Amino acid sequence: MEPLIIEGTPKTPSVRFDAQQGLVEIKGRSIPENSIEFYKPLVDWLEKYGENPAPLTQVNIQLEYFNTSSSKCILDVFKKLEAIFKAKHDVIINWYYEEDDEDMLEAGEDYESIIRVPFKMVEIVD
Amino acid sequence: MSFNFDAYYKKMNTGDIIVSYKGSITTEMINNMLEIVESRIGESTEDARLRKKVYNVLVESLQNLYHHADELPEAIRGEFEGHFGVVVVAREGSGIRITTGNFIKSDKIKKLKDKIDKINSMNPDELKDMYKFILNHQKFSDKGGGGLGLIDIARKTGSRLNPSFQNYNNEYYFFSLEINVTN
Numbered sequence: 001m002e003p004l005i006i007e008g009t010p011k012t013p014s015v016r017f018d019a020q021q022g023l024v025e026i027k028g029r030s031i032p033e034n035s036i037e038f039y040k041p042l043v044d045w046l047e048k049y050g051e052n053p054a055p056l057t058q059v060n061i062q063l064e065y066f067n068t069s070s071s072k073c074i075l076d077v078f079k080k081l082e083a084i085f086k087a088k089h090d091v092i093i094n095w096y097y098e099e100d101d102e103d104m105l106e107a108g109e110d111y112e113s114i115i116r117v118p119f120k121m122v123e124i125v126d
Numbered sequence: 127m128s129f130n131f132d133a134y135y136k137k138m139n140t141g142d143i144i145v146s147y148k149g150s151i152t153t154e155m156i157n158n159m160l161e162i163v164e165s166r167i168g169e170s171t172e173d174a175r176l177r178k179k180v181y182n183v184l185v186e187s188l189q190n191l192y193h194h195a196d197e198l199p200e201a202i203r204g205e206f207e208g209h210f211g212v213v214v215v216a217r218e219g220s221g222i223r224i225t226t227g228n229f230i231k232s233d234k235i236k237k238l239k240d241k242i243d244k245i246n247s248m249n250p251d252e253l254k255d256m257y258k259f260i261l262n263h264q265k266f267s268d269k270g271g272g273g274l275g276l277i278d279i280a281r282k283t284g285s286r287l288n289p290s291f292q293n294y295n296n297e298y299y300f301f302s303l304e305i306n307v308t309n
Contacts, residue, residue: 010157031160031185033153033192065178067185068274071261100175103182103282110254114262 001052004045012038013063017045022054024081027062030070039073046080053089057081062096062124063104071107078115085117096122129292129300135212138225138302142217151195151211151228156188163215167222176309179282180215180222183307186275187226188213195228196298212302221308230301235291238301241273242289245280253281283307 001019008014013028024046032038059081066074078093085091093115095108105121112119139146144166147159163184167177191211198206212227230238248256257277264273280287288304 010161031189033156033189065182065185067182067189068278069189071274071278075261098174101178102175103179106254110258110261114258 001049004041006041015042017042017049019049019052019054022057024057024059025062026074026077027060029064030066030074032067033069035067035070035073039070039076043073043076043080046077046084050080050084050087053084053087056090056092057084059091059093060096061093061108064098066107075111075114078111078117082115082117091117093117093119094122095119096124098124099126129294131206131300134227134292134300134302138212138214138227141223144215144217144222146214148210148212150207150209151188151191152209153192156192159188159213160184173309176221176307179309180224180307182282183224183279183305184215186279187224187303187305190275191226191228194230196231196234198229198298218306219308221306224305224307225302227300227302229294229298230291232297232299235299235301239289239291241276242287242303245276246286248280250281250284253277257281279305 003019004015004017006012006015008028011029011032013026013030016023016025026042030038061074081091081093093111095111097104097108105123108119108121135148145159145162147155149155160181164181167180191213195209195211197208198210206229210229212225214223214225216223216225245253257274260274260277276287283305285306285308288306290302292300292302294300
């Protein structure tokens with residue numbers, strides 16, 4: 001399966017999905033006016049990946065900002081990962097937040113309480 | 127007395143203004159404003175937490191305008207551009223004040239007012255629960271956040287939303303929202 005690589009922009013994150021390595025990575029800012037358009041290929045890729053996933057999928061989410069329009073799309077991404085986890089494949093979601101960014105930590109905890117996949121909150125210290 | 131836009135805009139523009147805009151709300155305008163505010167607040171605000179909160183609240187405020195500012199009827203369009211909105215960002219004590227304004231159809235007012243009243247009546251835990259419920263259970267429109275923007279602003283600022291609704295004509299009101307971001 002082809003990896004999905006998208007370069008970041010000031011309003012959309014960089015994306016690195018690699019089936020062989022079991023790596024799912026979203027980094028940067030996610031504040032587009034229309035998030036559905038941006039996230040559709042990501043959700044589609046994960047849907048397909050779920051048919052034959054790696055034994056362990058490592059998910060790294062490292063967002064500086066995300067808007068509420070992206071929040072639902074990020075949940076859709078997590079729901080695809082939850083389906084993989086429910087099918088007895090290991091998945092771990094690493095949610096990165098900058099030191100003292102309590103809002104971003106809380107956002108991660110919101111997702112953790114909705115999605116039945118192990119989360120790890122990772123504080124980034126400069 | 128009917129709404130006087132010039133007097134309103136003048137009043138909005140008092141104090142220590144960082145950036146002020148009136149006109150059409152477009153993606154390009156949003157990008158420009160975010161860039162300006164980020165660089166100007168970055169210069170003067172040592173406090174990274176406040177800077178982030180301001181940026182977050184401004185993104186939601188601008189995108190609320192982008193998605194919800196009503197298209198004006200021909201009769202008013204001479205005076206105001208089609209997708210018209212107002213944004214003022216100013217320093218207020220040790221915090222930042224963000225004010226937005228837009229025309230809204232009269233029949234939408236009750237729903238918006240009720241929503242803001244409800245948000246203002248909630249404590250942080252209730253806001254968190256409401257946010258999570260909408261996130262998980264409500265289908266979003268193509269437009270965007272399914273009404274999460276105001277709840278997110280209230281959660282991040284921890285302060286009340288200050289709305290005002292002023293009658294413009296039979297069909298339209300001018301809706302203004304003041305948000306105070308402090309640390």
